[in-house]
Amino acid sequence: MSDLGWIDAVVAAARPQVMGALLRYFRDLDTAEEAFQEACLRALKTWPQNGPPRDAAAWLILVGRNAAMDDVRKRAKQTQLPDEAELSDLDDAEASMADRLDGDHYRDDILRLLFICCHPELPSTQQIALALRIVCGLSVAQIARAFLVSEAAMEQRITRAKARVGNAKMAFETPGAPERAERLATVAAMVYLTFNEGYSANQAEAEARAPLAEEAIRLVRLLLRLFPTEPEIMGLTALMQLQQSRARARFDKDGNIVLLEDQDRSLWSKGRIAEGLALIDKAMRHRRPGPYQIQAAIAALHAQARQAKDTDWKQIDLLYANLERLQPSPVVTLNRAVAVSKVSGPQAALEMIEPLGSRLQGYFYFHGVKGALLQQLERADEAREAFGRAIALANTPAEAAHIRQHLDRLSS
Protein backbone atom coordinates (compact mmCIF):
# COMPACT_ATOMS: atom_id res chain seq x y z
CA MET A 1 0.00 0.00 0.00
CA SER A 2 1.19 3.51 -0.78
CA ASP A 3 1.55 6.46 1.55
CA LEU A 4 -2.04 7.28 0.70
CA GLY A 5 -3.33 4.49 2.95
CA TRP A 6 -4.54 7.19 5.29
CA ILE A 7 -7.05 8.39 2.66
CA ASP A 8 -8.66 4.95 2.51
CA ALA A 9 -8.88 4.95 6.29
CA VAL A 10 -10.36 8.45 6.50
CA VAL A 11 -12.96 7.62 3.84
CA ALA A 12 -13.81 4.29 5.48
CA ALA A 13 -14.20 5.96 8.86
CA ALA A 14 -16.46 8.69 7.45
CA ARG A 15 -18.56 6.31 5.39
CA PRO A 16 -21.41 5.51 7.87
CA GLN A 17 -21.99 9.17 8.65
CA VAL A 18 -21.75 10.29 5.02
CA MET A 19 -23.98 7.49 3.71
CA GLY A 20 -26.48 8.15 6.49
CA ALA A 21 -26.71 11.85 5.60
CA LEU A 22 -26.88 11.21 1.84
CA LEU A 23 -29.65 8.69 2.39
CA ARG A 24 -31.58 11.30 4.35
CA TYR A 25 -31.21 13.79 1.48
CA PHE A 26 -32.01 11.47 -1.39
CA ARG A 27 -34.13 8.82 0.35
CA ASP A 28 -32.79 6.23 -2.01
CA LEU A 29 -29.94 3.83 -1.33
CA ASP A 30 -28.63 3.63 -4.89
CA THR A 31 -28.52 7.41 -5.30
CA ALA A 32 -26.79 7.74 -1.93
CA GLU A 33 -24.20 5.11 -2.90
CA GLU A 34 -23.51 6.75 -6.26
CA ALA A 35 -23.12 10.12 -4.57
CA PHE A 36 -20.70 8.61 -2.07
CA GLN A 37 -18.67 6.98 -4.84
CA GLU A 38 -18.39 10.27 -6.68
CA ALA A 39 -17.33 12.09 -3.52
CA CYS A 40 -14.63 9.48 -2.91
CA LEU A 41 -13.28 9.84 -6.45
CA ARG A 42 -13.01 13.59 -5.97
CA ALA A 43 -11.34 13.09 -2.58
CA LEU A 44 -8.71 10.87 -4.18
CA LYS A 45 -8.05 13.62 -6.72
CA THR A 46 -7.81 16.59 -4.37
CA TRP A 47 -6.73 15.32 -0.95
CA PRO A 48 -3.24 14.16 -1.91
CA GLN A 49 -2.39 17.71 -3.07
CA ASN A 50 -4.41 19.82 -0.64
CA GLY A 51 -4.17 17.55 2.38
CA PRO A 52 -7.23 16.29 4.21
CA PRO A 53 -10.09 18.70 4.94
CA ARG A 54 -10.62 19.57 8.59
CA ASP A 55 -13.91 17.71 8.62
CA ALA A 56 -13.68 14.87 6.14
CA ALA A 57 -17.28 13.69 6.67
CA ALA A 58 -18.76 17.15 6.04
CA TRP A 59 -16.60 17.52 2.92
CA LEU A 60 -17.73 14.16 1.53
CA ILE A 61 -21.40 14.87 2.30
CA LEU A 62 -21.31 18.25 0.60
CA VAL A 63 -19.38 17.07 -2.46
CA GLY A 64 -21.45 13.91 -2.77
CA ARG A 65 -24.69 15.79 -2.49
CA ASN A 66 -23.72 18.37 -5.09
CA ALA A 67 -22.47 15.71 -7.48
CA ALA A 68 -25.67 13.70 -7.19
CA MET A 69 -27.79 16.80 -7.64
CA ASP A 70 -25.89 17.69 -10.83
CA ASP A 71 -26.49 14.20 -12.00
CA VAL A 72 -30.20 14.37 -11.23
CA ARG A 73 -30.44 17.70 -13.08
CA LYS A 74 -28.72 16.26 -16.14
CA ARG A 75 -31.07 13.33 -16.17
CA ALA A 76 -34.01 15.66 -15.65
CA LYS A 77 -33.15 17.52 -18.87
CA GLN A 78 -33.39 14.27 -20.73
CA THR A 79 -36.57 13.11 -19.07
CA GLN A 80 -38.71 15.22 -16.81
CA LEU A 81 -38.42 17.65 -13.95
CA PRO A 82 -37.42 16.08 -10.64
CA ASP A 83 -40.06 15.42 -8.09
CA GLU A 84 -39.19 17.80 -5.30
CA ALA A 85 -40.61 15.56 -2.65
CA GLU A 86 -38.03 12.95 -3.64
CA LEU A 87 -35.13 15.31 -3.14
CA SER A 88 -35.51 16.71 0.30
CA ASP A 89 -33.41 19.57 1.64
CA LEU A 90 -32.33 20.84 -1.76
CA ASP A 91 -32.58 24.49 -0.88
CA ASP A 92 -30.27 24.69 2.07
CA ALA A 93 -26.95 26.37 1.46
CA GLU A 94 -23.50 25.36 2.60
CA ALA A 95 -23.77 27.71 5.53
CA SER A 96 -26.22 25.47 7.28
CA MET A 97 -24.00 22.39 6.82
CA ALA A 98 -22.27 22.86 10.13
CA ASP A 99 -25.56 22.96 12.02
CA ARG A 100 -26.85 19.93 10.21
CA LEU A 101 -23.85 17.87 11.12
CA ASP A 102 -23.93 18.84 14.75
CA GLY A 103 -25.57 17.11 17.60
CA ASP A 104 -27.93 14.21 17.36
CA HIS A 105 -28.59 14.52 13.65
CA TYR A 106 -25.77 12.33 12.48
CA ARG A 107 -26.33 9.85 15.28
CA ASP A 108 -29.83 9.22 13.97
CA ASP A 109 -28.54 9.14 10.39
CA ILE A 110 -26.10 6.35 11.17
CA LEU A 111 -28.59 4.47 13.30
CA ARG A 112 -31.17 4.67 10.50
CA LEU A 113 -28.67 3.44 7.96
CA LEU A 114 -27.92 0.41 10.12
CA PHE A 115 -31.53 -0.11 11.04
CA ILE A 116 -32.80 -0.37 7.47
CA CYS A 117 -30.36 -3.24 6.96
CA CYS A 118 -32.19 -5.07 9.76
CA HIS A 119 -35.44 -5.31 7.80
CA PRO A 120 -37.38 -8.07 9.57
CA GLU A 121 -38.26 -9.86 6.34
CA LEU A 122 -34.61 -10.28 5.43
CA PRO A 123 -32.90 -13.43 6.68
CA SER A 124 -30.10 -12.57 9.07
CA THR A 125 -27.31 -13.43 6.62
CA GLN A 126 -28.79 -10.95 4.15
CA GLN A 127 -29.08 -8.29 6.83
CA ILE A 128 -25.39 -8.79 7.55
CA ALA A 129 -24.40 -8.76 3.89
CA LEU A 130 -26.35 -5.56 3.31
CA ALA A 131 -24.79 -3.83 6.31
CA LEU A 132 -21.30 -4.87 5.22
CA ARG A 133 -21.93 -3.51 1.73
CA ILE A 134 -23.74 -0.28 2.59
CA VAL A 135 -22.42 0.74 5.98
CA CYS A 136 -18.92 -0.76 6.02
CA GLY A 137 -18.33 -0.40 2.28
CA LEU A 138 -16.90 -3.88 1.75
CA SER A 139 -16.92 -4.93 -1.90
CA VAL A 140 -19.29 -7.65 -3.07
CA ALA A 141 -16.24 -9.84 -3.72
CA GLN A 142 -15.01 -9.38 -0.13
CA ILE A 143 -18.43 -10.23 1.29
CA ALA A 144 -18.81 -13.24 -1.00
CA ARG A 145 -15.43 -14.54 0.19
CA ALA A 146 -16.43 -14.13 3.84
CA PHE A 147 -19.69 -16.03 3.30
CA LEU A 148 -17.94 -18.63 1.12
CA VAL A 149 -20.26 -18.15 -1.85
CA SER A 150 -19.64 -17.02 -5.42
CA GLU A 151 -19.49 -13.34 -6.22
CA ALA A 152 -22.47 -13.66 -8.59
CA ALA A 153 -24.60 -15.29 -5.91
CA MET A 154 -23.71 -12.59 -3.39
CA GLU A 155 -24.35 -9.83 -5.93
CA GLN A 156 -27.82 -11.26 -6.49
CA ARG A 157 -28.52 -11.55 -2.76
CA ILE A 158 -27.49 -7.98 -2.08
CA THR A 159 -29.49 -6.64 -5.02
CA ARG A 160 -32.58 -8.46 -3.81
CA ALA A 161 -32.08 -7.30 -0.24
CA LYS A 162 -31.67 -3.72 -1.42
CA ALA A 163 -34.85 -3.91 -3.48
CA ARG A 164 -36.73 -5.22 -0.50
CA VAL A 165 -35.42 -2.46 1.73
CA GLY A 166 -36.12 0.10 -0.98
CA ASN A 167 -39.76 -0.91 -1.22
CA ALA A 168 -40.26 -0.73 2.52
CA LYS A 169 -41.37 2.52 4.03
CA MET A 170 -38.44 4.13 5.80
CA ALA A 171 -39.02 6.47 8.69
CA PHE A 172 -37.00 9.64 8.08
CA GLU A 173 -38.37 11.80 10.85
CA THR A 174 -36.26 12.04 13.99
CA PRO A 175 -37.12 9.04 16.17
CA GLY A 176 -38.41 9.44 19.71
CA ALA A 177 -36.48 8.01 22.64
CA PRO A 178 -38.32 4.65 22.84
CA GLU A 179 -38.03 4.16 19.09
CA ARG A 180 -34.35 5.04 19.18
CA ALA A 181 -33.76 2.51 21.96
CA GLU A 182 -35.59 -0.16 19.96
CA ARG A 183 -33.54 0.59 16.85
CA LEU A 184 -30.36 0.44 18.87
CA ALA A 185 -31.27 -2.97 20.32
CA THR A 186 -32.09 -4.36 16.87
CA VAL A 187 -28.90 -3.00 15.36
CA ALA A 188 -26.80 -4.27 18.28
CA ALA A 189 -28.22 -7.77 17.76
CA MET A 190 -27.34 -7.62 14.05
CA VAL A 191 -23.81 -6.47 14.85
CA TYR A 192 -23.35 -9.36 17.27
CA LEU A 193 -24.65 -11.79 14.64
CA THR A 194 -22.09 -10.38 12.21
CA PHE A 195 -19.38 -10.98 14.79
CA ASN A 196 -20.53 -14.54 15.39
CA GLU A 197 -20.56 -15.28 11.67
CA GLY A 198 -16.89 -14.41 11.69
CA TYR A 199 -16.12 -16.21 14.93
CA SER A 200 -17.77 -19.62 14.83
CA ALA A 201 -15.75 -21.07 12.03
CA ASN A 202 -13.06 -23.66 11.54
CA GLN A 203 -9.54 -22.57 10.83
CA ALA A 204 -9.68 -22.96 7.07
CA GLU A 205 -12.69 -20.67 7.06
CA ALA A 206 -11.43 -18.48 9.86
CA GLU A 207 -9.12 -16.53 7.59
CA ALA A 208 -11.79 -15.92 4.97
CA ARG A 209 -14.27 -14.94 7.62
CA ALA A 210 -11.97 -12.82 9.77
CA PRO A 211 -13.19 -9.56 8.16
CA LEU A 212 -16.67 -10.22 9.58
CA ALA A 213 -15.40 -10.08 13.15
CA GLU A 214 -13.20 -7.07 12.40
CA GLU A 215 -16.03 -5.11 10.77
CA ALA A 216 -18.41 -6.06 13.58
CA ILE A 217 -15.95 -4.66 16.12
CA ARG A 218 -15.68 -1.44 14.13
CA LEU A 219 -19.47 -1.21 14.06
CA VAL A 220 -19.93 -1.84 17.76
CA ARG A 221 -17.30 0.80 18.56
CA LEU A 222 -19.21 3.18 16.32
CA LEU A 223 -22.42 2.41 18.22
CA LEU A 224 -20.66 2.99 21.51
CA ARG A 225 -19.33 6.32 20.32
CA LEU A 226 -22.87 7.32 19.31
CA PHE A 227 -24.34 6.05 22.58
CA PRO A 228 -21.50 6.45 25.07
CA THR A 229 -23.63 5.99 28.18
CA GLU A 230 -25.45 2.78 27.22
CA PRO A 231 -24.18 0.00 29.50
CA GLU A 232 -25.40 -2.77 27.19
CA ILE A 233 -23.43 -1.32 24.28
CA MET A 234 -20.35 -1.13 26.53
CA GLY A 235 -21.09 -4.75 27.46
CA LEU A 236 -21.39 -5.85 23.84
CA THR A 237 -18.16 -4.09 22.87
CA ALA A 238 -16.40 -5.70 25.83
CA LEU A 239 -17.87 -9.12 24.98
CA MET A 240 -16.70 -8.97 21.39
CA GLN A 241 -13.21 -7.72 22.27
CA LEU A 242 -12.77 -10.38 24.95
CA GLN A 243 -13.89 -13.15 22.61
CA GLN A 244 -11.77 -11.82 19.79
CA SER A 245 -8.75 -11.64 22.11
CA ARG A 246 -8.55 -15.45 21.89
CA ALA A 247 -8.72 -15.67 18.10
CA ARG A 248 -5.05 -16.61 17.70
CA ALA A 249 -5.28 -19.39 20.30
CA ARG A 250 -8.40 -21.13 19.03
CA PHE A 251 -6.72 -23.50 16.57
CA ASP A 252 -3.57 -25.59 16.81
CA LYS A 253 -1.06 -25.84 13.99
CA ASP A 254 -3.02 -28.70 12.41
CA GLY A 255 -6.18 -26.59 12.34
CA ASN A 256 -7.90 -28.44 15.20
CA ILE A 257 -10.05 -26.55 17.68
CA VAL A 258 -8.30 -25.84 20.97
CA LEU A 259 -10.76 -25.56 23.83
CA LEU A 260 -10.59 -22.58 26.16
CA GLU A 261 -8.98 -24.55 28.99
CA ASP A 262 -6.24 -25.90 26.72
CA GLN A 263 -5.43 -22.64 24.95
CA ASP A 264 -1.99 -21.06 25.14
CA ARG A 265 -2.96 -17.94 27.05
CA SER A 266 0.18 -16.09 26.01
CA LEU A 267 -1.40 -15.89 22.54
CA TRP A 268 -4.38 -13.94 23.85
CA SER A 269 -4.38 -10.30 22.75
CA LYS A 270 -3.55 -8.16 25.77
CA GLY A 271 -4.76 -4.97 24.11
CA ARG A 272 -8.22 -6.37 23.41
CA ILE A 273 -8.46 -7.80 26.93
CA ALA A 274 -7.49 -4.43 28.43
CA GLU A 275 -10.21 -2.67 26.44
CA GLY A 276 -12.79 -5.34 27.29
CA LEU A 277 -12.03 -5.18 31.01
CA ALA A 278 -12.10 -1.36 31.03
CA LEU A 279 -15.49 -1.32 29.35
CA ILE A 280 -17.09 -3.95 31.56
CA ASP A 281 -15.84 -1.98 34.58
CA LYS A 282 -17.52 1.15 33.23
CA ALA A 283 -20.74 -0.67 32.39
CA MET A 284 -21.10 -2.25 35.84
CA ARG A 285 -21.12 1.16 37.48
CA HIS A 286 -24.51 1.84 35.90
CA ARG A 287 -26.12 -1.02 37.81
CA ARG A 288 -28.36 -1.78 34.86
CA PRO A 289 -27.30 -5.33 34.03
CA GLY A 290 -28.25 -6.91 30.74
CA PRO A 291 -27.42 -10.05 28.76
CA TYR A 292 -24.41 -8.55 26.95
CA GLN A 293 -22.89 -7.22 30.15
CA ILE A 294 -23.29 -10.55 31.93
CA GLN A 295 -21.77 -12.49 29.04
CA ALA A 296 -18.93 -9.99 28.95
CA ALA A 297 -18.41 -10.40 32.70
CA ILE A 298 -18.15 -14.16 32.18
CA ALA A 299 -15.64 -13.67 29.36
CA ALA A 300 -13.75 -11.24 31.62
CA LEU A 301 -13.37 -13.90 34.33
CA HIS A 302 -11.84 -16.25 31.77
CA ALA A 303 -9.55 -13.47 30.52
CA GLN A 304 -8.33 -12.74 34.05
CA ALA A 305 -7.41 -16.34 34.88
CA ARG A 306 -3.68 -16.79 34.27
CA GLN A 307 -4.16 -20.51 33.90
CA ALA A 308 -7.31 -22.53 33.26
CA LYS A 309 -7.22 -23.90 36.80
CA ASP A 310 -7.36 -20.36 38.24
CA THR A 311 -10.78 -19.75 36.66
CA ASP A 312 -13.39 -18.46 39.09
CA TRP A 313 -16.08 -21.00 38.17
CA LYS A 314 -18.19 -20.16 41.19
CA GLN A 315 -18.58 -16.59 40.02
CA ILE A 316 -19.21 -17.79 36.46
CA ASP A 317 -21.97 -20.09 37.74
CA LEU A 318 -23.58 -17.12 39.54
CA LEU A 319 -23.38 -14.97 36.41
CA TYR A 320 -25.00 -17.70 34.32
CA ALA A 321 -27.73 -18.00 36.94
CA ASN A 322 -28.38 -14.27 36.44
CA LEU A 323 -28.37 -14.67 32.69
CA GLU A 324 -30.87 -17.55 32.98
CA ARG A 325 -33.19 -15.29 34.93
CA LEU A 326 -32.82 -12.40 32.49
CA GLN A 327 -32.90 -14.41 29.29
CA PRO A 328 -34.12 -17.96 29.99
CA SER A 329 -32.96 -20.37 27.29
CA PRO A 330 -31.86 -24.01 27.23
CA VAL A 331 -28.56 -22.95 25.66
CA VAL A 332 -27.79 -20.68 28.62
CA THR A 333 -28.61 -23.53 31.02
CA LEU A 334 -26.31 -25.80 29.02
CA ASN A 335 -23.47 -23.27 29.35
CA ARG A 336 -24.18 -22.94 33.03
CA ALA A 337 -23.94 -26.71 33.41
CA VAL A 338 -20.28 -26.54 32.38
CA ALA A 339 -19.64 -24.13 35.27
CA VAL A 340 -21.71 -26.31 37.61
CA SER A 341 -19.63 -29.36 36.67
CA LYS A 342 -16.51 -27.48 37.81
CA VAL A 343 -18.08 -26.28 41.06
CA SER A 344 -20.32 -29.20 42.07
CA GLY A 345 -19.14 -32.06 39.90
CA PRO A 346 -20.35 -33.82 36.74
CA GLN A 347 -23.35 -35.55 38.36
CA ALA A 348 -25.00 -32.24 39.32
CA ALA A 349 -24.32 -30.84 35.85
CA LEU A 350 -25.74 -33.92 34.13
CA GLU A 351 -28.94 -33.66 36.16
CA MET A 352 -29.18 -30.05 35.12
CA ILE A 353 -28.97 -30.72 31.39
CA GLU A 354 -31.00 -33.92 31.17
CA PRO A 355 -34.35 -32.09 31.09
CA LEU A 356 -33.05 -30.05 28.12
CA GLY A 357 -32.76 -33.15 25.91
CA SER A 358 -36.08 -32.72 24.15
CA ARG A 359 -35.37 -29.11 23.16
CA LEU A 360 -31.68 -29.45 22.33
CA GLN A 361 -31.91 -32.82 20.56
CA GLY A 362 -30.52 -31.35 17.33
CA TYR A 363 -27.81 -29.22 18.94
CA PHE A 364 -24.24 -30.42 18.46
CA TYR A 365 -22.93 -28.78 21.60
CA PHE A 366 -25.59 -30.41 23.85
CA HIS A 367 -24.41 -33.91 22.95
CA GLY A 368 -20.79 -32.84 23.23
CA VAL A 369 -21.25 -31.53 26.78
CA LYS A 370 -23.35 -34.52 27.75
CA GLY A 371 -20.70 -36.89 26.42
CA ALA A 372 -17.97 -35.09 28.33
CA LEU A 373 -19.94 -35.26 31.59
CA LEU A 374 -20.71 -38.96 31.10
CA GLN A 375 -17.05 -39.53 30.36
CA GLN A 376 -16.08 -37.90 33.65
CA LEU A 377 -18.60 -40.15 35.41
CA GLU A 378 -16.93 -43.12 33.68
CA ARG A 379 -20.12 -44.13 31.90
CA ALA A 380 -18.19 -44.93 28.75
CA ASP A 381 -20.91 -46.53 26.64
CA GLU A 382 -23.36 -43.69 27.13
CA ALA A 383 -20.58 -41.17 26.54
CA ARG A 384 -19.68 -42.87 23.27
CA GLU A 385 -23.29 -42.69 22.16
CA ALA A 386 -23.54 -38.97 23.00
CA PHE A 387 -20.29 -38.21 21.16
CA GLY A 388 -21.56 -40.20 18.18
CA ARG A 389 -24.61 -37.98 17.99
CA ALA A 390 -22.50 -34.88 18.37
CA ILE A 391 -20.32 -35.91 15.41
CA ALA A 392 -23.40 -36.50 13.29
CA LEU A 393 -24.60 -32.97 14.11
CA ALA A 394 -21.24 -31.20 13.87
CA ASN A 395 -21.26 -28.07 11.73
CA THR A 396 -17.64 -28.19 10.72
CA PRO A 397 -14.99 -30.87 10.25
CA ALA A 398 -13.02 -29.25 13.08
CA GLU A 399 -15.89 -29.73 15.50
CA ALA A 400 -16.26 -33.35 14.46
CA ALA A 401 -12.51 -33.90 14.78
CA HIS A 402 -12.58 -32.47 18.26
CA ILE A 403 -15.28 -34.92 19.37
CA ARG A 404 -13.36 -37.75 17.72
CA GLN A 405 -10.42 -36.98 20.01
CA HIS A 406 -12.71 -37.60 22.98
CA LEU A 407 -13.85 -40.87 21.44
CA ASP A 408 -10.23 -41.89 20.92
CA ARG A 409 -9.53 -41.29 24.58
CA LEU A 410 -12.55 -43.41 25.53
CA SER A 411 -11.39 -46.36 23.50
CA SER A 412 -7.74 -46.22 24.55
Next chain:
Amino acid sequence: MLYAILCYNSEDAVGSWSKEYHAQTMERLLTVHDKLAKQGRLGPVARLLPTTAATTLRKGREEMVIDGPFAETKEQLLGFYIVDCASLEAALDVAKDLAKANPGTGSYEIRPVAQMHESHLPAEKKPAA
Protein backbone atom coordinates in the same frame (compact mmCIF):
# COMPACT_ATOMS: atom_id res chain seq x y z
CA MET B 1 13.79 20.86 28.73
CA LEU B 2 11.13 18.17 28.67
CA TYR B 3 8.38 18.53 26.11
CA ALA B 4 5.13 16.60 25.93
CA ILE B 5 4.07 15.78 22.39
CA LEU B 6 0.37 15.09 22.48
CA CYS B 7 -0.97 13.09 19.54
CA TYR B 8 -4.40 14.04 18.25
CA ASN B 9 -6.17 12.26 15.42
CA SER B 10 -9.60 10.97 14.50
CA GLU B 11 -9.78 7.63 16.27
CA ASP B 12 -12.35 6.48 13.72
CA ALA B 13 -9.77 6.97 10.99
CA VAL B 14 -6.98 5.32 12.95
CA GLY B 15 -9.38 2.46 13.77
CA SER B 16 -9.95 2.04 10.02
CA TRP B 17 -6.29 1.52 9.16
CA SER B 18 -5.74 -1.74 7.34
CA LYS B 19 -3.48 -4.28 9.05
CA GLU B 20 -0.70 -3.61 6.53
CA TYR B 21 -0.93 0.14 6.89
CA HIS B 22 -0.89 -0.20 10.67
CA ALA B 23 2.18 -2.39 10.57
CA GLN B 24 4.02 -0.11 8.15
CA THR B 25 3.20 3.01 10.15
CA MET B 26 4.30 1.38 13.41
CA GLU B 27 7.57 0.35 11.81
CA ARG B 28 8.26 3.90 10.63
CA LEU B 29 7.36 5.28 14.07
CA LEU B 30 9.64 2.77 15.79
CA THR B 31 12.57 4.13 13.79
CA VAL B 32 11.83 7.59 15.21
CA HIS B 33 11.47 6.19 18.74
CA ASP B 34 14.72 4.24 18.48
CA LYS B 35 16.65 7.28 17.36
CA LEU B 36 15.40 9.33 20.34
CA ALA B 37 15.96 6.45 22.77
CA LYS B 38 19.57 6.01 21.57
CA GLN B 39 20.16 9.70 22.22
CA GLY B 40 18.73 9.21 25.71
CA ARG B 41 15.99 11.74 25.06
CA LEU B 42 12.89 9.55 25.15
CA GLY B 43 10.76 9.59 28.28
CA PRO B 44 7.46 7.78 28.84
CA VAL B 45 5.47 7.02 25.69
CA ALA B 46 1.83 5.96 25.89
CA ARG B 47 -0.84 4.94 23.46
CA LEU B 48 -4.29 5.30 25.00
CA LEU B 49 -7.30 3.03 24.61
CA PRO B 50 -10.17 4.53 22.55
CA THR B 51 -12.17 7.36 24.12
CA THR B 52 -15.09 4.94 24.43
CA ALA B 53 -13.11 3.42 27.30
CA ALA B 54 -12.75 6.85 28.96
CA THR B 55 -14.56 8.11 32.04
CA THR B 56 -14.55 11.71 33.23
CA LEU B 57 -14.83 12.89 36.81
CA ARG B 58 -16.16 16.41 36.96
CA LYS B 59 -15.23 18.23 40.12
CA GLY B 60 -17.79 20.21 42.02
CA ARG B 61 -19.63 20.23 45.29
CA GLU B 62 -20.91 16.88 44.17
CA GLU B 63 -18.51 15.06 41.93
CA MET B 64 -20.01 13.79 38.73
CA VAL B 65 -18.83 10.69 36.91
CA ILE B 66 -19.48 10.91 33.17
CA ASP B 67 -18.97 8.25 30.53
CA GLY B 68 -16.65 9.27 27.77
CA PRO B 69 -13.86 11.76 27.25
CA PHE B 70 -13.68 15.23 28.77
CA ALA B 71 -14.69 16.94 25.54
CA GLU B 72 -16.37 15.86 22.31
CA THR B 73 -13.92 16.77 19.57
CA LYS B 74 -13.34 15.82 15.96
CA GLU B 75 -9.84 14.69 16.82
CA GLN B 76 -9.10 12.82 20.02
CA LEU B 77 -6.07 12.59 22.27
CA LEU B 78 -4.76 9.14 21.32
CA GLY B 79 -1.40 9.11 23.04
CA PHE B 80 1.64 11.12 24.05
CA TYR B 81 5.43 11.24 24.20
CA ILE B 82 7.72 12.89 26.70
CA VAL B 83 10.92 13.96 24.93
CA ASP B 84 13.97 15.85 26.12
CA CYS B 85 14.62 18.72 23.69
CA ALA B 86 17.05 21.63 23.78
CA SER B 87 14.53 24.06 22.31
CA LEU B 88 11.08 24.39 20.83
CA GLU B 89 12.76 24.10 17.43
CA ALA B 90 14.16 20.70 18.42
CA ALA B 91 10.76 19.58 19.75
CA LEU B 92 9.14 20.64 16.49
CA ASP B 93 11.75 18.58 14.62
CA VAL B 94 10.70 15.51 16.61
CA ALA B 95 7.04 16.20 15.85
CA LYS B 96 7.90 16.61 12.16
CA ASP B 97 9.68 13.25 12.17
CA LEU B 98 6.60 11.68 13.76
CA ALA B 99 4.36 13.35 11.18
CA LYS B 100 6.52 12.03 8.37
CA ALA B 101 6.32 8.52 9.80
CA ASN B 102 2.56 8.81 10.27
CA PRO B 103 1.24 11.12 7.53
CA GLY B 104 -2.33 12.15 6.79
CA THR B 105 -4.82 13.56 9.26
CA GLY B 106 -4.25 14.67 12.85
CA SER B 107 -1.97 17.00 14.77
CA TYR B 108 0.72 17.07 17.42
CA GLU B 109 0.42 19.51 20.29
CA ILE B 110 3.81 20.43 21.73
CA ARG B 111 3.67 21.44 25.38
CA PRO B 112 6.68 22.10 27.60
CA VAL B 113 6.52 20.02 30.76
CA ALA B 114 6.41 22.14 33.92
CA GLN B 115 6.83 19.37 36.45
CA MET B 116 7.03 15.63 36.41
CA HIS B 117 6.61 13.18 39.24
CA GLU B 118 9.72 11.11 39.77
CA SER B 119 8.09 7.88 40.88
CA HIS B 120 8.08 4.85 38.65
CA LEU B 121 5.59 2.04 38.41
CA PRO B 122 6.85 -1.31 39.68
CA ALA B 123 7.83 -3.43 36.69
CA GLU B 124 4.93 -5.87 37.00
CA LYS B 125 2.40 -3.01 36.95
CA LYS B 126 3.66 -1.58 33.73
CA PRO B 127 1.23 -2.15 30.88
CA ALA B 128 2.30 -4.66 28.25
CA ALA B 129 4.03 -3.15 25.25
